[in-house]
Amino acid sequence: MKARLCLLLGLLAGALFCQAQTRTVTGTVLDFNGLPLANSTVRVIGGPATITDSTGRFTINVPATASNIEISAVGFTAQTIPIPADGVIEVRLQQAAAGTLQEVVVTGYGTRRRTEFTGATSRVSAQQIQQVPMASFDQILQGRAAGLYVASGSGQPGSSARVNIRGVGTLGGGSDPLYVVDGVPVEVGVFRTLNPNDFESVDVLKDASGTSLYGSRGANGVIVITTRRGRSGTPQFQYRGQAGLSRPPESTIDMMNTDQRLQFEERILGPSGILSASGGLTGFPGWDYSPNNPRYQNLSAAERAIEAARLDSVRQINTNWQDVFFRNGTFTSHELNASGGTANTSFYTSLSYFHQEGVVLRSSLDRYTFRANVDFRTDRLTVGVRSGAGWSRQSGIESEAGIALANPIAAAFLTLPYERLYRPNGSINTGAGRIGPNAFERLQSTTSLNNQFKGNLSVTAQFDIWNGLSFRSTNGLDYRNNNTSRFIDPRSFAGQSLTANGGQGSYAEGNSEFLNLITTSGLVFSRTVRDRHRINAQALIEFIANRQRNFSGTGFGIIAALPNTPAAITPGSATNNFIPLVSGARTRNALFSQILSGDYTFDRKYTLSASVRNDMPSQVPEENRNNIFWSVGASWNVMEEAFMNRQKIFQELRVRASHGTAANAQGFTSDFGYLVSYGAGGYAGVPGIVPTSPGNPLYELEYQVISNLGIELSTWQRRARAVFEIYNKSSRRLFASQPLSRTTGFNALNTNAGTVRNRGFEMTLSADVVSQEKFVVTLGFNAAYTQNRIISLGALNEFVSGTSIVRVGYPIGTHFVVGLLGIDPQTGNPIYEDSTGKPTSVYSASNNRAEYGTFLPKWQGGFSTDVTWRNFDLRLLFSFAQDVQRFNNERFFYEGGNNLFQYNQRVEMLNSWTQPGQVTEYQRIGAGNSRQFTSRDINDASFFRMRNVNLGYTFNFNNNKPIRGFRLFAQAQNLFTWTKWEGFDPEESNNIATYEFPNPKTYTVGLDINF
Secondary structure, eight states: HHHHHHHHHHHHHHHHHHTEEEEEEEEEEEEETTTTTTEEEEEETSSHHHHHHHOOOEEEEEEOOEOOOOOOOOBBEEEEEEOTOOOOOEEEBBBBBBOOOOOOEEEEEEEEEGGOSOOOOEEHHHHHTOOOSSOOOOHHHSSSTEEEEHHHHHHHTTTTHHHHHHHHOOSSSSSOOOOEEEEEEEEEEEETTSSSGGGGEEEEEOSSHHHHHGGOOOEEEEEEEEEEEOOEEEEEEEEEEEEEEEEEEOOOBBBOHHHHHHHHHIIHHHHHTTSSOSSSSOHHHHHHTTSGGGGGOOOHHHHHHHHHHHHHHHOOOOOOOHHHHHHOOOEEEEEEHHHHHHHHSSEEEEEEEEEEOBTTEEEEEEEEEEEEEEEOSSSEEEEEEEEEEEEEEEEOOOOOSSOOOTTTHHHHHHTTOOOOOOOEEEEEEEOOOOHHHHHHHHHHHHHEEEEEEEEEEEHHHEEEEEETEEEEEEEEEEEEOOOOOOOOESSHHHHHHHHGSSSSSSEEEEEEEEHHHEEEEEEEEEEEETEEEEEEEEEEEHHHHHEEEEEEEEEESSSSSSSSSGGGGGOOTTTTOOOEEEEEEEEEEEEEEEEEEEEEEETTEEEEEEEEEEEEEEOOOGGGOOEEEEEEEEEEEEEGGGGGGGGEEEEEEEEEEEEEEEEEHHHHHHOOOTOEEEEEEEETTTTEEEEEEEOOEEEEEEEEEEEEEEEEEEEEETTTTEEEEEEEEHHHHHHHHEEEEGGTTEEEEEEEEEEEEEEEEEEEEEEEEESSSEEEEEEEEEEEEEEEEEEEEEEEEEEEEEEEEEETTTTTEOOEEEOOOEEEETTTTTTEEETOEEESSSSOOEEEESOBBSSSOOEEEEEEEEEEEETEEEEEEEEESOOOOEHHHHHHHHHOOTTTTSSOGGGGGGOOOOSOOOOOSSOSSSSOOOOBBBBBEEEOOOOEEEEEEEEEEEEEETTSOOOEEEEEEEEEEEEEEEOOOOOOOOTOOSSSSSSSSOOOOOEEEEEEOOO
């Protein structure tokens, strides 16, 4: 009996002892906005782990000897915090800086653990791209990821940006990356009808380990978009809304007001001889009524008094044409989304409305989107459906860019300040040569509309066959339909100016369709053996079909009583000149591929990866349709080595390298460029068929070889994180124009002859410089340096392309102009440079030089600051591009170029040379001394921009209330820009500045409510 009692007491004591060795810790994990974060991992350092529930809460038994807990979640920076004495924790995770140590990489053909991916990738998280007041998500990406250059070239609502990943690797083909949404490739540059709030993450694949998987489509990099999915649990609802306004940016150019313009005419234009000195009126009052005009000497006192009164009346007019054409635009957005599900089914759905007025009259965008994502799971079958549809209506200005005077932005600069907008009777003061009124009337009496419907669908099914082997199939489509319409009122000056077509207005309508179908199916294998050997492999077959068509027609002789409808068109005949104009085209291409890829990880330390892809694109001749692309990669997770256990500096340290190939199918000028083609033509007035392209049976894909070396690390208890990359991209077999004998009927033929090299390095840094329970400050920085060089052009060494030159040894986009050394103080004539750089007074295109930089930046990147204090949060994003030179064609026109007597000039033109000995930047104005395009027109377009500022406060409530919480915020977009560029915006997305639509400053207030 005593023995049994002793045994029982011993067991009780042991149980009490064991219980004393553990304690219970509870807590809540919140995201950056203070909202519950489900499925977060809570791991005791040296002990057990658990995950948070749908309310962000967790409970875990902690060994008595444990002192720290690590909390992490995908897309957020992990935090290690001490276990408090009361065992209650509340932690708010910060979003991971772009590109730094995310847990999962999405390649579009699956997902990989970050520690097992051998390639270079950057991630932009949902928190970074949501609720930004811009319609096109590609513009939102600016400054977010190293090596991703985004030139936001237009402020027209809904316009797309120029996006390059690690430079430009083609001489004349497309340089846009491939965009993939939920496994389905989507059309480039058509994003205004997508809702960025629906995106869960954006992964940027930059090297061979990622891009070689896409073969002939991967050379320009790949941007993989993953849309949001629901989580099992109680349905949750969210409302998101914003409202605000946009303002045009301040121009750095001061144009002449009326007093200055009259002074310019009197002192400079008149004496120069450009205005007539024959004794008659010229139409320029500053000279017509000037006492310096020779005709003034022949006037009586009464006539002089009358002309003085006329001149005084002109002085009373001082129209600010920028105020006429620019405005403050409004901004509104509303969204309602819901997510939830059961253990086997989950859903996410959203409905949104977006409205933005542009800062130029008549420009706007309205968008409606709907998304429904559903996931279904059984023991062996997983099905994911991703579907989205959207409709947008874009109203554009007459000419979004160009010196054409229908462009209201050009008219805002070039119209004379004493020109009246309205006549005394209230009508618009239109007429021949009246730049501003004519452009203004066009905005009132014409329309330019673009209605777009876009739909995308992706269905992925995976069936587990046996022991890690599965069959997976992804099938989807990307569809876009654009309907454009253009109306010119027959009663307007613009409508009556269509004299070649009857002078009674016009109505045009066009329709274009894009359809891309994809199916990717095969076997996938994923298995871990004995916790030391992890194997992932896939064997897939893929087929992609792309179809495009467009048709448009323009009719004339519009019946004014039937505006904006084709019913108003008068049938054309040989006598009324109302002959309609029609055009159209259709094309298609296809791609068949076989894909093998795999990776092997040993003991979580060493990973080897490889991929092989055979592409058979229809755009090349049949004998060139087997194109093999491959990649190999390796990584070493140094932290898993035993010798790292003794050091306390690094918490993560990984080295990786990759090498492989890809190609650029965007290099083709057409889908059938290898064939001899024919089109409509004629001879001696007789219609017929004529050759339009010589064809090239040797056509091949533009090919690329890519190498990359990267290092990832974290230190300071994971509070500081860094990624470093160096790379080399050799783009070969690029299409370059080679001369042909004129006996062929063509001057040149595009052949695979060029080679371009891009090499550089990237860095991504982030640090939690302050990391306390209720106060966190995170700084992030990313930068990329790119060196672009043309290595070969085949039989040529160079050729001129517009205002730039394509020359071996120089970057793409190198400016090619005559150098200007200054103005001769004695004569007022320009001093140019000859081809050797020596001074000359003779302007000649043979003296063009390639010493003035390129529009491709050498440096680009971004800087971010995230601050959280209690329930307040502040986010700042800066972006920059350095060593960028652009051709400022605008400058030529407001600095004495063509028609300087008809166009308004910048104020500094009052300093134009007028007498010997005068030192000035502005040459003598007069006959025989025309302003020429020179190096003066190549301007530094480097900039540092405060891209976004967002300040918010989050209110949290108990879960039993209808509203779980809400966040109030205010933000500003494009708040400040530091640049030497002269004009509205340095960031326009092309080489030549021609009065593009400037990026506005946008201010909004918003509300996010969680139910």
